[in-house]
Amino acid sequence: MVSRKLKIINESGLQMQPAGSLCREAMKFNSFITLEFNGVKANAKSVLSVLGACVGPGDEIELSCEGEDENEALEHLSGVIESGFKIPQVQ
Secondary structure (H helix, E strand, O other): OEEEEEEOOOOOOOOHHHHHHHHHHHOOOOOEEEEEEOOEEEEOOOHHHHHHOOOOOOOEEEEEEEOOOHHHHHHHHHHHHHOOOOOOOOO
C-alpha cells in the first residue's frame, strides 16, 4: 500500500464535478483506492462515497492505493488532484 497527503486546491473542493472526475480516473486502475479526511474513509471509485467525505477547498486528504498498479494509481491521481482536476482531454 502506498499513500500521500494532498491539499485540495480547486475552488469547490470535492463537489460533484471534481468528485466525478476523480472517480472516473480512479476507475482506470485495478487497485483499491481510498481517500481519508477527518477520520472518514471514502472509496475513490464511488462518487457518493467521495461526496460523503465533505472535502472542501484547502482541505488536506490522504490518498491511499493498494494493489498491483498502486504506484501508477497514486502518481496519476496525485497529479489530477494537484492540477485542480484539470484532466487532459483525449483527442
